[in-house]
Amino acid sequence: MVVLKTCWTPFIWNTDVKSGSRCCAVYTVAISVILMTFTIYMMCGGDSTQLFLPLFETDVRGSMQFWGSVFLVYFTGLIVSSVLMVIGINILLRGLMLPWLILMAIAVGFQALFGVWLLYGYYIYLAVVVPTLINWLWMGYNIYCILCVYSQYQIIYLMQTPNIELLYP
Secondary structure, three states, rough: OOOOOEOOOOOOOOOOOHHHHHHHHHHHHHHHHHHHHHHHHHHHHOOOOOOOOOOOOOOOOOHHHHHHHHHHHHHHHHHHHHHHHHHHHHHHHHHHHHHHHHHHHHHHHHHHHHHHHHHHHHHOHHHHHHHHHHHHHHHHHHHHHHHHHHHHHHHHHHHHOOOOOOOOO
């Protein structure tokens, strides 16, 4: 059974999950490029002193270079998987949608754990509550995008499932 019939975002309302999944791919590419730019900025010595940044407690010459490179590889993978997802939607090949679903599930897991880490690790600072709530709202939007793409995955699956009827009792 399909989870969603339409895909609604705060800015765009799509009448079907096919166009909604394409919008999710465009959103993923855009946010990946923005986060890659910000990560490169921090790796080159830019400001990473804010408590709510993922690279907050890393050393500019050591661990930030490693974890920043991991983030860059991950965001590049998201961009590639978004392109593959659009191709998979166009040619009705649901296997090309799986990398995007897996990578976005990893992103949602990271966002959930990062928010818990912020609240637990810096519980004495009231200022971390607002960034954590914003992060979890963003995580909720990413979960909605996953549901939209998964609904399109289910539609393609149902279209490709053979209908076999037994003619004998």
